[in-house]
Amino acid sequence: MVLEDNDSELLEKHNIFVTTLEKLWNWGRSHSFWPLSYGCNCCPIEMMASGANRFDIARYGYEVFRASPRQADLLLVAGPISLKMKPVVERLYAQMPEPKWVLAMGNCAISGGPFKDGYSILPGVDSILEVDVYVPGCPPRPEALFYGLLELKKKVEKL
Ligand code: SF4
Numbered sequence: 001m002v003l004e005d006n007d008s009e010l011l012e013k014h015n016i017f018v019t020t021l022e023k024l025w026n027w028g029r030s031h032s033f034w035p036l037s038y039g040c041n042c043c044p045i046e047m048m049a050s051g052a053n054r055f056d057i058a059r060y061g062y063e064v065f066r067a068s069p070r071q072a073d074l075l076l077v078a079g080p081i082s083l084k085m086k087p088v089v090e091r092l093y094a095q096m097p098e099p100k101w102v103l104a105m106g107n108c109a110i111s112g113g114p115f116k117d118g119y120s121i122l123p124g125v126d127s128i129l130e131v132d133v134y135v136p137g138c139p140p141r142p143e144a145l146f147y148g149l150l151e152l153k154k155k156v157e158k159l
Contacts, residue, residue, distance in 0.1 A: 032061045041079035070095055075129070082122070103135065104125050104134050110124050113138060
Protein backbone atom coordinates (compact mmCIF):
# COMPACT_ATOMS: atom_id res chain seq x y z
CA MET A 1 0.00 0.00 0.00
CA VAL A 2 1.31 3.47 -0.89
CA LEU A 3 0.47 6.17 1.66
CA GLU A 4 -0.05 9.76 0.57
CA ASP A 5 0.60 12.83 2.73
CA ASN A 6 -3.13 13.37 3.18
CA ASP A 7 -3.74 9.87 4.50
CA SER A 8 -3.52 11.18 8.07
CA GLU A 9 -6.57 9.26 9.23
CA LEU A 10 -5.10 6.02 7.95
CA LEU A 11 -1.74 6.84 9.51
CA GLU A 12 -3.33 7.51 12.91
CA LYS A 13 -5.51 4.43 12.76
CA HIS A 14 -2.62 2.09 12.08
CA ASN A 15 0.00 3.97 14.13
CA ILE A 16 2.26 4.37 11.13
CA PHE A 17 4.98 6.98 11.40
CA VAL A 18 6.64 8.09 8.18
CA THR A 19 9.83 10.13 8.14
CA THR A 20 13.28 10.23 6.65
CA LEU A 21 16.41 8.95 8.34
CA GLU A 22 17.90 12.46 8.17
CA LYS A 23 14.92 13.95 10.01
CA LEU A 24 15.13 11.24 12.65
CA TRP A 25 18.84 11.92 13.19
CA ASN A 26 18.28 15.66 13.42
CA TRP A 27 15.47 15.11 15.90
CA GLY A 28 17.87 13.10 18.07
CA ARG A 29 20.67 15.66 17.66
CA SER A 30 18.39 18.57 18.57
CA HIS A 31 17.42 16.83 21.81
CA SER A 32 20.94 15.97 22.94
CA PHE A 33 23.58 18.56 22.11
CA TRP A 34 26.97 17.66 23.51
CA PRO A 35 28.65 21.00 24.26
CA LEU A 36 32.40 21.40 24.38
CA SER A 37 33.64 22.62 27.74
CA TYR A 38 35.13 25.92 26.70
CA GLY A 39 34.93 29.29 28.40
CA CYS A 40 36.86 32.38 29.37
CA ASN A 41 36.09 35.14 31.92
CA CYS A 42 32.73 35.50 33.66
CA CYS A 43 30.13 34.12 31.22
CA PRO A 44 31.31 30.53 31.79
CA ILE A 45 30.29 30.90 35.44
CA GLU A 46 26.70 31.28 34.24
CA MET A 47 27.24 28.39 31.85
CA MET A 48 28.45 26.24 34.76
CA ALA A 49 25.51 27.40 36.88
CA SER A 50 23.17 26.20 34.15
CA GLY A 51 24.39 22.68 34.84
CA ALA A 52 23.87 22.91 38.59
CA ASN A 53 20.74 21.70 40.34
CA ARG A 54 19.02 25.11 40.55
CA PHE A 55 18.77 25.47 36.76
CA ASP A 56 19.39 21.86 35.67
CA ILE A 57 20.34 21.88 31.99
CA ALA A 58 19.72 18.11 32.03
CA ARG A 59 15.98 18.85 31.72
CA TYR A 60 16.70 19.54 28.06
CA GLY A 61 19.20 16.75 27.50
CA TYR A 62 22.13 19.13 26.95
CA GLU A 63 24.16 18.31 30.06
CA VAL A 64 26.81 16.09 28.49
CA PHE A 65 29.66 18.62 28.42
CA ARG A 66 32.66 17.01 26.77
CA ALA A 67 36.32 17.60 27.52
CA SER A 68 37.31 16.58 23.99
CA PRO A 69 36.22 18.39 20.80
CA ARG A 70 36.10 15.00 19.06
CA GLN A 71 33.09 14.07 21.21
CA ALA A 72 31.27 17.43 21.01
CA ASP A 73 28.83 18.85 18.47
CA LEU A 74 28.26 22.29 20.01
CA LEU A 75 30.94 24.92 20.53
CA LEU A 76 29.46 27.10 23.23
CA VAL A 77 31.66 30.20 23.15
CA ALA A 78 31.23 31.87 26.53
CA GLY A 79 33.33 34.97 27.07
CA PRO A 80 35.83 36.91 24.96
CA ILE A 81 38.35 35.36 22.61
CA SER A 82 41.79 36.90 22.85
CA LEU A 83 44.08 36.96 19.84
CA LYS A 84 46.26 34.48 21.68
CA MET A 85 43.32 32.07 22.02
CA LYS A 86 42.11 32.52 18.42
CA PRO A 87 44.18 29.67 16.90
CA VAL A 88 43.19 27.42 19.81
CA VAL A 89 39.46 28.04 19.24
CA GLU A 90 39.90 27.49 15.50
CA ARG A 91 41.71 24.23 16.13
CA LEU A 92 39.11 23.02 18.64
CA TYR A 93 36.34 23.77 16.13
CA ALA A 94 38.23 22.01 13.34
CA GLN A 95 38.58 18.90 15.54
CA MET A 96 34.84 18.67 16.16
CA PRO A 97 33.07 16.17 13.88
CA GLU A 98 30.26 17.24 11.53
CA PRO A 99 27.51 18.24 12.00
CA LYS A 100 28.46 20.92 14.51
CA TRP A 101 27.07 24.21 15.72
CA VAL A 102 28.31 27.37 17.40
CA LEU A 103 26.50 29.37 20.06
CA ALA A 104 27.91 32.76 21.11
CA MET A 105 27.08 33.36 24.77
CA GLY A 106 27.43 36.91 26.10
CA ASN A 107 28.37 40.26 24.65
CA CYS A 108 32.09 39.46 24.64
CA ALA A 109 31.56 36.40 22.44
CA ILE A 110 29.16 38.34 20.21
CA SER A 111 31.07 41.59 19.73
CA GLY A 112 34.03 41.81 22.11
CA GLY A 113 31.80 43.39 24.78
CA PRO A 114 33.50 45.88 27.08
CA PHE A 115 36.87 44.81 25.68
CA LYS A 116 36.07 45.49 22.03
CA ASP A 117 38.31 48.57 21.89
CA GLY A 118 41.22 46.63 23.33
CA TYR A 119 44.14 45.53 21.21
CA SER A 120 43.98 41.89 22.25
CA ILE A 121 40.31 40.82 21.93
CA LEU A 122 38.48 39.60 18.82
CA PRO A 123 35.40 41.66 17.85
CA GLY A 124 33.18 38.61 18.21
CA VAL A 125 33.52 34.92 17.47
CA ASP A 126 31.71 35.41 14.14
CA SER A 127 34.88 37.03 12.82
CA ILE A 128 36.43 33.52 12.73
CA LEU A 129 33.50 31.05 12.82
CA GLU A 130 29.93 30.95 11.57
CA VAL A 131 27.61 31.43 14.55
CA ASP A 132 24.21 29.71 14.70
CA VAL A 133 22.72 31.40 17.76
CA TYR A 134 23.59 34.57 19.68
CA VAL A 135 22.67 34.90 23.36
CA PRO A 136 23.21 38.54 24.41
CA GLY A 137 23.82 39.73 27.95
CA CYS A 138 26.66 40.61 30.27
CA PRO A 139 26.44 37.94 31.43
CA PRO A 140 23.33 36.18 30.12
CA ARG A 141 21.58 34.22 32.84
CA PRO A 142 21.18 30.43 32.53
CA GLU A 143 17.56 30.97 31.46
CA ALA A 144 18.81 33.02 28.50
CA LEU A 145 21.25 30.25 27.60
CA PHE A 146 18.39 27.75 27.69
CA TYR A 147 16.36 29.98 25.40
CA GLY A 148 19.28 30.12 22.97
CA LEU A 149 19.69 26.34 23.09
CA LEU A 150 15.98 25.86 22.40
CA GLU A 151 16.27 28.21 19.42
CA LEU A 152 19.17 26.08 18.18
CA LYS A 153 17.02 23.01 18.72
CA LYS A 154 14.33 24.48 16.42
CA LYS A 155 16.97 25.27 13.82
CA VAL A 156 18.43 21.76 13.84
CA GLU A 157 14.97 20.16 13.73
CA LYS A 158 14.23 22.07 10.52
CA LEU A 159 17.40 20.92 8.72
S1 SF4 B 1 29.92 39.44 28.38
FE1 SF4 B 1 30.18 40.40 30.39
S2 SF4 B 1 29.96 38.70 31.82
FE2 SF4 B 1 30.37 37.79 29.80
S3 SF4 B 1 32.58 37.48 29.71
FE3 SF4 B 1 32.12 39.50 28.82
S4 SF4 B 1 32.36 40.95 30.53
FE4 SF4 B 1 32.15 38.91 31.41
